[in-house]
Amino acid sequence: MKLDRNKTIHYDSGPDMTPLVDVVMVLLIFLMMVGKFGGADRYLASNLPITSAGVSNTQVDPNLIPKDPVTISVSPLPPSGFRAFVGRTSASNDEQLTAQLKTLLAGLKAAGRKPEDIQVFIKPAKQLRYDNVVTVYTATLQAGFTKIGFQAAE
Amino acid sequence: MKFKRQESHATHPNVVPLIDVIMCLIIFFMLVARIGVSSGEDASIKIPYAALGREIKSLDNTLLVNVKEVNGRAEVTSQIDSSNGKGRETLVLEGGGNGRRLVDVLKRLRWGDDLRAGESRPSGRDNPDLKLIIRGDSDMNFGTLQQVLLAAAEANVTSLNFQTTQKAPKG
Numbered sequence: 001m002k003l004d005r006n007k008t009i010h011y012d013s014g015p016d017m018t019p020l021v022d023v024v025m026v027l028l029i030f031l032m033m034v035g036k037f038g039g040a041d042r043y044l045a046s047n048l049p050i051t052s053a054g055v056s057n058t059q060v061d062p063n064l065i066p067k068d069p070v071t072i073s074v075s076p077l078p079p080s081g082f083r084a085f086v087g088r089t090s091a092s093n094d095e096q097l098t099a100q101l102k103t104l105l106a107g108l109k110a111a112g113r114k115p116e117d118i119q120v121f122i123k124p125a126k127q128l129r130y131d132n133v134v135t136v137y138t139a140t141l142q143a144g145f146t147k148i149g150f151q152a153a154e
Numbered sequence: 155m156k157f158k159r160q161e162s163h164a165t166h167p168n169v170v171p172l173i174d175v176i177m178c179l180i181i182f183f184m185l186v187a188r189i190g191v192s193s194g195e196d197a198s199i200k201i202p203y204a205a206l207g208r209e210i211k212s213l214d215n216t217l218l219v220n221v222k223e224v225n226g227r228a229e230v231t232s233q234i235d236s237s238n239g240k241g242r243e244t245l246v247l248e249g250g251g252n253g254r255r256l257v258d259v260l261k262r263l264r265w266g267d268d269l270r271a272g273e274s275r276p277s278g279r280d281n282p283d284l285k286l287i288i289r290g291d292s293d294m295n296f297g298t299l300q301q302v303l304l305a306a307a308e309a310n311v312t313s314l315n316f317q318t319t320q321k322a323p324k325g
Contacts, residue, residue: 138204
């Protein structure tokens, strides 16, 4: 009698965890498969849509167009590169362009202009690849300019 | 006999630490994973790499447009009414075609139902904080993007956000 009672107590001690673990594992796998992970998306922000130069059918609010902008003209360089022209200098990669823009910004600062008031226009050619547009944009941000917009290609 | 019974007790694995760990994992995934959040992104678009860029905390009051080139022609898609569960809709650019025009969609969101500044009726409320998210394909030309930018300019949408990735391209 005594032995039997001991045996029963040993087997039933604690609740049965198996169904709980089953359900929890299913939940875990579901969440891992359905969820979207990875860092949050990043965005390059601009507060000026585009300024038209000879583009018809589009009325741009004249208040949006600032004074004395810096214009970066960008043309494609086959097969998938670009060449950016700022003033009299030109660059064909982002490091060169950032360096040139930094020099330009230093000059403008010396002339008494604040970086946050200087509007930069990127004027890409129509055939320029979009990833190059983004590269030029990033290089301009890296140089310290903050207001960046686009100018339409003719 | 007595020894054997004790052995059977020892074969029970202790599942309590396992459950602790799994519960922690579940709670972590529930908090981190974005489930069922969709703003109509086209997963086939290869977005460009940019080392810089900022996060947008709230996706309220935003319109995401997918821009890519199909056979050399611009294709703009967007999920305009996420509330009614409709999928992505193809929008028409300046060139013409059937369907809603991107400019009209943007104007409606920007100016309200009356499509102009000021509030002639309550549903015509202006929305100056409208954000446009452009999810552009790396391989398209600027000429394609320009049409979207011109539409934004025409509708007076002044907050443009170009979606980028921080994953560096291979090679």
